[in-house]
Amino acid sequence: MSLRSAVAHRNLLYLFTLKELRTRYRGSILGWAWSLLNPISQMIIFSIIFLKIFGGVAPRASASGIQNFPLYFLSGLLPFQFFVISVSASIGSVQGGASLIKKVAFPHEHLVLSIMLAQLVTVCIELLVLSASFLLFGHFMFQWLIPMAALLVLISLFTTGVALALSAANVFFHDINYLWGIVSQILFYASPIIWVIGQVESPVINKYAPWGPTGNFVDASHKILYENVFPSLAQWGYIAAWAAVAFVLGAWFFNRLSPRFAEEI
Amino acid sequence: MPDQRSTGIALRVDNVTKTFRIHHERASSLKQFIATGGRNRYEDFYALRDVSFEVGEGEAVGIIGHNGSGKSTLLKCMAQILTPNAGKIHVNKKMAALLELGAGFHQELSGRDNVFLNASILGMGRKEIANRFDEVVEFSGLGDFIDTPVKTYSSGMYIRLAFAVAINVDPELLLIDEILAVGDVTFQKKCMEKFVDFRTQGRTLVLVTHDGHTVREFCDRAIWLDHGVVRRDGDPADVVDEYTETMLGAETTEGAESSRRGDGRIRITSTELLVGGVPVDRFRSSDDVTVRMHYRATEPVPKPVFAVSIASLNGATVTAPSSRDAGDVPDSIEGSGYVDVRFEKIPLIPSRYVLHTEISGWDRQHIYDHVQNAQTFDVIAGETNETHGLVTMHPSWSRHGN
Numbered sequence: 001m002s003l004r005s006a007v008a009h010r011n012l013l014y015l016f017t018l019k020e021l022r023t024r025y026r027g028s029i030l031g032w033a034w035s036l037l038n039p040i041s042q043m044i045i046f047s048i049i050f051l052k053i054f055g056g057v058a059p060r061a062s063a064s065g066i067q068n069f070p071l072y073f074l075s076g077l078l079p080f081q082f083f084v085i086s087v088s089a090s091i092g093s094v095q096g097g098a099s100l101i102k103k104v105a106f107p108h109e110h111l112v113l114s115i116m117l118a119q120l121v122t123v124c125i126e127l128l129v130l131s132a133s134f135l136l137f138g139h140f141m142f143q144w145l146i147p148m149a150a151l152l153v154l155i156s157l158f159t160t161g162v163a164l165a166l167s168a169a170n171v172f173f174h175d176i177n178y179l180w181g182i183v184s185q186i187l188f189y190a191s192p193i194i195w196v197i198g199q200v201e202s203p204v205i206n207k208y209a210p211w212g213p214t215g216n217f218v219d220a221s222h223k224i225l226y227e228n229v230f231p232s233l234a235q236w237g238y239i240a241a242w243a244a245v246a247f248v249l250g251a252w253f254f255n256r257l258s259p260r261f262a263e264e265i
Numbered sequence: 266m267p268d269q270r271s272t273g274i275a276l277r278v279d280n281v282t283k284t285f286r287i288h289h290e291r292a293s294s295l296k297q298f299i300a301t302g303g304r305n306r307y308e309d310f311y312a313l314r315d316v317s318f319e320v321g322e323g324e325a326v327g328i329i330g331h332n333g334s335g336k337s338t339l340l341k342c343m344a345q346i347l348t349p350n351a352g353k354i355h356v357n358k359k360m361a362a363l364l365e366l367g368a369g370f371h372q373e374l375s376g377r378d379n380v381f382l383n384a385s386i387l388g389m390g391r392k393e394i395a396n397r398f399d400e401v402v403e404f405s406g407l408g409d410f411i412d413t414p415v416k417t418y419s420s421g422m423y424i425r426l427a428f429a430v431a432i433n434v435d436p437e438l439l440l441i442d443e444i445l446a447v448g449d450v451t452f453q454k455k456c457m458e459k460f461v462d463f464r465t466q467g468r469t470l471v472l473v474t475h476d477g478h479t480v481r482e483f484c485d486r487a488i489w490l491d492h493g494v495v496r497r498d499g500d501p502a503d504v505v506d507e508y509t510e511t512m513l514g515a516e517t518t519e520g521a522e523s524s525r526r527g528d529g530r531i532r533i534t535s536t537e538l539l540v541g542g543v544p545v546d547r548f549r550s551s552d553d554v555t556v557r558m559h560y561r562a563t564e565p566v567p568k569p570v571f572a573v574s575i576a577s578l579n580g581a582t583v584t585a586p587s588s589r590d591a592g593d594v595p596d597s598i599e600g601s602g603y604v605d606v607r608f609e610k611i612p613l614i615p616s617r618y619v620l621h622t623e624i625s626g627w628d629r630q631h632i633y634d635h636v637q638n639a640q641t642f643d644v645i646a647g648e649t650n651e652t653h654g655l656v657t658m659h660p661s662w663s664r665h666g667n
Contacts, residue, residue: 009385009388011385011389011390011391012382012385012386014391015381015382015385016382018378019371019374019378019382022373022374022378023371023373023374099368099369100368100369100386101346102346102364103346103364103365103368103369104344104346104362104364104368104369104386104387105344105345105346105362106386106388172293173293173294173295173298174293174294175294175295175296176295179295259347259348260348262341262346262347263285263347
């Protein structure tokens with residue numbers, strides 16, 4: 001589908017997103033609270049593991065002066081989870097839209113983009129709740145949500161690229177989501193989310209963690225939200241490069257395969 | 266004149282070829298794909314081969330063909346759902362394709378939300394939908410149900426809403442699959458009326474179906490697609506007739522199994538349909554047709570009544586004359602021979618029928634031999650073009666007034 005028809009169908013994208021948001025938690029009593037419950041439960045589990053079992057020490061942020069592992073954990077987890085959940089949900093989205101794809105002509109990428117947008121709404125709410133939690137510990141950092149928004153744009157581009165590529169591949173190979181389960185686990189532990197750069201004994205890991213495909217934005221997110229430090233321009237450029245490459249490749253790959261969806265699905 | 270030609274075209278199909286891959290051992294997982302070394306054996310199947318035609322503005326074109334003729338593929342290519350391997354399709358008008366009513370309805374969402382979602386899937390803008398919303402609800406007749414989730418709808422309500430949305434998309438060029446076949450008779454009628462409206466407004470219509478009647482009744486041009494190529498393109502009456510004849514020719518041997526009952530003292534050994542003395546299994550409406558029943562009686566049978574019955578495929582008896590009604594019952598017969606029943610200018614309308622034959626006693630209660638489904642036969646269009654009901658009464662029309 002051309003960019004023009006994608007724009008012409010922007011109303012469809014809006015409604016797909018709305019549908020995504022409305023149906024996600026329908027039928028559960030806790031409704032929207034579920035989206036917060038998941039990171040909170042993870043935070044509790046990993047805080048116990050990190051602080052009590054492994055006897056870790058929460059990093060002291062030089063600029064903000066804060067030292068609190070749960071907040072550190074969430075600062076990295078939220079953007080990472082946005083990435084992983086968006087991609088997981090997207091992988092089956094083209095396959096899931098089979099009945100539509102076979103019967104109607106519309107820009108197929110809207111199936112993926114609507115999930116991205118719905119997840120973006122979720123992560124924004126989560127970040128607001130996180131900022132409120134900082135306030136609970138006596139630290140005001142709402143102004144840092146502005147650079148965080150810029151970072152989120154780059155993460156979204158990166159995520160969209162990966163999601164487009166994998167959702168298209170999943171039409172042809174149905175085991176992509178299993179593969180993704182493994183890859184996302186590796187990325188989770190390879191990124192400084194439940195561990196702290198500088199506290200690991202291996203100098204190689206300390207050095208390269210901020211350069212990983214997800215480590216780069218997790219680290220930047222720590223800097224912005226937890227340490228209240230503006231990442232270096234080099235780091236911004238590096239993250240933007242990942243985002244641009246992933247987005248362009250993903251969109252190219254998706255557009256190449258999408259004319260075959262209707263017959264292969 | 267060239268100008269008029271180019272502006273008068275709503276849709277142009279230009280040498281379109283579409284193949285599908287028939288996979289022999291399809292790797293459907295990455296694991297298999299790697300295990301087989303990335304080899305993927307397949308054959309190309311030609312669904313459409315070099316198909317070309319133009320649809321003029323305001324035309325109603327019916328595309329007919331048997332199952333697997335490629336007509337659905339063609340429709341999907343025109344609707345831009347499938348991409349042809351070669352050739353191009355030019356659409357010059359605002360197009361909507363109805364391949365399935367309610368494609369994309371979401372069970373959890375209310376009727377209202379689904380109207381917006383479905384209409385925008387069909388390509389409408391938000392304002393446009395808002396403007397037409399009341400009309401859609403009214404046409405659907407759903408009233409207050411519009412705000413309950415569609416999963417609570419009956420199938421009738423579901424289809425009514427879907428159709429109401431589809432018809433209000435307001436395209437200049439409408440592609441329709443055989444969706445007219447769904448729903449009850451009243452609903453089908455409502456659809457038909459809406460489509461007739463649509464046509465009188467000078468809009469363009471492309472209808473894909475295997476049903477010749479619809480095309481004949483409804484279109485001003487028919488395209489017959491056979492194994493992916495255009496076999497005929499022209500006047501619907503001619504094209505549909507030829508199509509029907511070919512289709513029937515291909516399946517004459519098919520038909521319901523015949524069964525018999527009775528005490529067998531006299532047997533119907535065979536039944537024939539004759540037109541001009543020649544046995545046939547299909548003929549034209551208004552032909553002179555003779556039903557010939559051969560019989561053999563091994564002993565003298567008193568007062569045998571011969572009867573035939575012609576019924577439509579859904580079981581309705583069209584006519585069931587007997588030799589008793591005609592006052593022609595011998596006191597007794599023995600040996601073999603045949604009985605003819607002649608129908609002059611048979612008034613059946615084009616369709617498929619079954620013939621039952623019977624020999625019974627005078628009281629019609631005692632059955633000597635009854636052959637259910639003695640023969641299946643087809644009537645094709647002759648003097649009449651009527652398509653509804655069972656028989657034609659050869660009506661003549663006149664109009665009086667200013």
